[in-house]
Amino acid sequence: MCGGSDLAYNLGYGLSFSQSNMTLVVKRIKIGIAVWMTAVILAAFVLSAATKLPILEQTARNLYFHVPMWFTMMMAYFVSAYFAVQVLRTEDLVWDMKVVEATRIAMLFGVLGMLTGIVWSRFTWFLGTGKWWGSDPKQMMAAVQLLISGAYFVLRSALDNPRLRARISAVYTLFSVVSMIFLLYVLPRLTESLHPGTGGNPAFDKITDPTMRLVFYPAILGFFGIAWWLFDQRVRLARVEEDTEGFYIQ
Amino acid sequence: MTNMLYLFNLLTLLKGQQPKWSDPNSVPTAQPTGYEAMMVSDDKIWVVLAVVLIIWVGILIYLFRTDQKISTLERALHEAKQQ
Numbered sequence: 001m002c003g004g005s006d007l008a009y010n011l012g013y014g015l016s017f018s019q020s021n022m023t024l025v026v027k028r029i030k031i032g033i034a035v036w037m038t039a040v041i042l043a044a045f046v047l048s049a050a051t052k053l054p055i056l057e058q059t060a061r062n063l064y065f066h067v068p069m070w071f072t073m074m075m076a077y078f079v080s081a082y083f084a085v086q087v088l089r090t091e092d093l094v095w096d097m098k099v100v101e102a103t104r105i106a107m108l109f110g111v112l113g114m115l116t117g118i119v120w121s122r123f124t125w126f127l128g129t130g131k132w133w134g135s136d137p138k139q140m141m142a143a144v145q146l147l148i149s150g151a152y153f154v155l156r157s158a159l160d161n162p163r164l165r166a167r168i169s170a171v172y173t174l175f176s177v178v179s180m181i182f183l184l185y186v187l188p189r190l191t192e193s194l195h196p197g198t199g200g201n202p203a204f205d206k207i208t209d210p211t212m213r214l215v216f217y218p219a220i221l222g223f224f225g226i227a228w229w230l231f232d233q234r235v236r237l238a239r240v241e242e243d244t245e246g247f248y249i250q
Numbered sequence: 251m252t253n254m255l256y257l258f259n260l261l262t263l264l265k266g267q268q269p270k271w272s273d274p275n276s277v278p279t280a281q282p283t284g285y286e287a288m289m290v291s292d293d294k295i296w297v298v299l300a301v302v303l304i305i306w307v308g309i310l311i312y313l314f315r316t317d318q319k320i321s322t323l324e325r326a327l328h329e330a331k332q333q
Contacts, residue, residue: 241323
């Protein structure tokens with residue numbers, strides 16, 4: 001390697017040996033997530049499940065896909081709340097960027113959870129009624145939560161000063177994460193719902209047979225991994241954007 | 251407090267409209283036709299496929315949007331280099 005390119009390499013993104021070692025580890029984790037998730041999807045269809053129940057039949061397998069969406073959404077919201085606290089503590093705008101990306105991931109998985117739930121209920125509990133929206137309390141409250149979360153981006157677009165925007169939207173994030181707990185875990189339990197643990201329905205641990213846990217918990221981990229992967233790409237992109245800001249005018 | 255009570259009343263309005271989780275009597279017995287019949291054939295396994303595809307498409311849309319952002323940055327850097 002000639003001196004010039006060596007210099008360019010060192011100046012480029014300042015990759016020291018230990019950092020590039022770290023990227024290698026992260027890369028391996030991502031390959032691990034890909035293999036893990038492939039195995040989960042395979043197991044979700046191949047392994048035995050509680051498919052003898054009326055109404056549900058094979059759709060019991062949706063437990064591996066619909067439910068982890070909400071777990072992932074919750075996790076992403078909690079992570080965004082952590083970043084929001086860091087914004088308020090340090091006033092570092094890097095954390096603000098992370099709040100935005102974590103909220104985006106949370107909303108992506110929230111919307112996916114909503115859509116998968118709609119399709120699931122359409123061909124099970126609402127079969128023959130032509131209903132796509134069943135006014136299930138949990139479904140309603142999830143929709144409310146997504147609207148509250150969507151308002152986060154509206155709020156941000158209304159503020160021009162980056163520091164003020166970071167602080168105000170961080171406080172709003174904390175509010176929306178607290179509201180999520182009440183909307184999704186307290187209110188639906190006060191009334192009847194199709195979801196476990198409400199209105200005389202059995203709680204989750206009573207309806208799930210042991211083999212299903214074998215796929216369900218790994219599926220949650222796998223979707224956490226996918227969410228982190230999507231998040232990581234955006235964060236790295238934003239870092240490069242920031243690093244090269246001086247090189248061009250946007 | 252009255253607001254809370256009002257909200258609780260709203261929730262009780264929804265009560266009774268919900269089918270039971272695994273009670274066959276809460277679901278109409280009419281034979282499904284058209285796309286419904288297709289979706290519920292083979293013990294409803296096609297519903298699971300639909301759910302998996304929705305998630306797959308969602309992840310793809312997110313990937314495409316990340317891709318778009320990368321392209322924008324690439325173009326900007328390329329133009330900056332030209333000047």
